[in-house]
Amino acid sequence: MSTDTTAPAHHEAALTHHEPDHAAIASVDANSSDVASSSANAHGYRGFALGEFLFARDEYFAYVTWPTGQHVMSVDTFLRALQRDVAWDFFYGIVNFDGVFGTMNHYGTVDLFAGRYNDAYRKAELDHMENVETPVIRDTFTAIIKDWTNESFDPFASPAETGSAFGPKSGNNDAAVTRQRVTAERMVGLPGDEQPRSDESGFPINRQFLDVSQEEPQVNPEPGYEDRVAAFSLKAYLSRSDVTWNPSIVSVCRDSLMCPTTEEYILPIIHGNDRSEWFIQLSDEITWEVEDRDTGRKRATVVCKAGDVAAMPADIRHQGYSPKRSMLLVWENNSGEIPELINSGKIKPQPVDFE
Numbered sequence: 529m530s531t532d533t534t535a536p537a538h539h540e541a542a543l544t545h546h547e548p549d550h551a552a553i554a555s556v557d558a559n560s561s562d563v564a565s566s567s568a569n570a571h572g573y574r575g576f577a578l579g580e581f582l583f584a585r586d587e588y589f590a591y592v593t594w595p596t597g598q599h600v601m602s603v604d605t606f607l608r609a610l611q612r613d614v615a616w617d618f619f620y621g622i623v624n625f626d627g628v629f630g631t632m633n634h635y636g637t638v639d640l641f642a643g644r645y646n647d648a649y650r651k652a653e654l655d656h657m658e659n660v661e662t663p664v665i666r667d668t669f670t671a672i673i674k675d676w677t678n679e680s681f682d683p684f685a686s687p688a689e690t691g692s693a694f695g696p697k698s699g700n701n702d703a704a705v706t707r708q709r710v711t712a713e714r715m716v717g718l719p720g721d722e723q724p725r726s727d728e729s730g731f732p733i734n735r736q737f738l739d740v741s742q743e744e745p746q747v748n749p750e751p752g753y754e755d756r757v758a759a760f761s762l763k764a765y766l767s768r769s770d771v772t773w774n775p776s777i778v779s780v781c782r783d784s785l786m787c788p789t790t791e792e793y794i795l796p797i798i799h800g801n802d803r804s805e806w807f808i809q810l811s812d813e814i815t816w817e818v819e820d821r822d823t824g825r826k827r828a829t830v831v832c833k834a835g836d837v838a839a840m841p842a843d844i845r846h847q848g849y850s851p852k853r854s855m856l857l858v859w860e861n862n863s864g865e866i867p868e869l870i871n872s873g874k875i876k877p878q879p880v881d882f883e
């Protein structure tokens with residue numbers, strides 16, 4: 529602790545730079561009983577511990593350390609990835625923040641890893657992994673994103689539509705970092721469910737979608753069917769999205785989830801699938817870099833132009849590049865049985881064979 533005069537001087541220096549240590553991270557956050565954090569460093573940011581992983585930030589960088597190594601990332605990249613991991617509650621399969629650090633969801637527990645899915649780290653035996661209870665990592669990651677996000681930065685926004693993530697601590701942006709993901713229970717537009725967006729509800733048309741028609745379909749359900757018949761313009765809905773790389777659930781049919789999203793710049797995570805998923809490029813263009821999920825070896829570059837459909841297999845990881853804001857429909861199968869069916873070889877990692 530900064531007030532602990534018995535601590536060796538290098539502990540002080542360590543926490544303000546990139547080597548936070550466990551002795552420094554002894555205090556427990558008053559609001560969240562399982563979050564271990566230190567007091568603010570010279571830049572105003574707290575340090576955090578989760579198992580043997582330590583997290584620190586300064587003006588430009590996020591530092592992650594573990595018993596056999598350490599890692600540094602640009603803090604804007606780190607916060608954009610952390611934001612998705614938190615908002616999606618650890619998502620499907622693996623959320624790689626980059627080629628080294630990330631999480632793997634076991635739906636109840638989460639693996640926190642460094643170098644685990646990186647051939648070079650594995651061969652050098654520098655990789656490290658810890659399995660933690662989901663509520664503990666959820667609380668810790670939420671505390672980090674709140675403490676490390678300045679007033680000027682929205683990790684969900686495109687870089688052209690937000691300010692800087694850098695510099696000493698300056699306010700917070702809790703309204704942005706605690707945004708609720710849209711998750712319709714049946715479909716957008718049905719009574720009692722998520723509703724289409726409008727200027728009045730605080731969702732103006734995005735600068736890059738000003739040409740998108742705002743016409744809505746006319747719906748005239750027979751009496752008695754008002755609760756079961758609805759329609760909305762998906763393109764108009766997406767033209768008013770204020771976030772990027774954040775799939776919303778707009779319709780649900782058993783395990784079939786329609787998850788459209790608007791994309792600009794780079795998907796802030798490299799997603800390691802635990803099931804196959806389908807991409808339908810609704811507008812513009814995204815280039816996907818596709819790698820082997822476990823080693824990171826390059827497998828393909830997939831350029832999706834408007835109208836293209838791609839099936840992403842369960843044994844890859846991918847990251848998308850969208851040079852201008854584009855509309856993408858991600859189609860997910862939410863069944864909890866799929867990862868095991870694939871791991872046991874009962875179903876193939878790819879949903880279709882073209883032979």
Ligand code: PHB
Pocket residue numbers: 772773774775789791795799805856858
């Ligand atoms: C994906 O990993 O499949 C994914 C995630 C976020 C997006 C699009 C695709 O916005």
Ligand code: FE
Pocket residue numbers: 799800801805840846
């Ligand atoms: Fe994916």
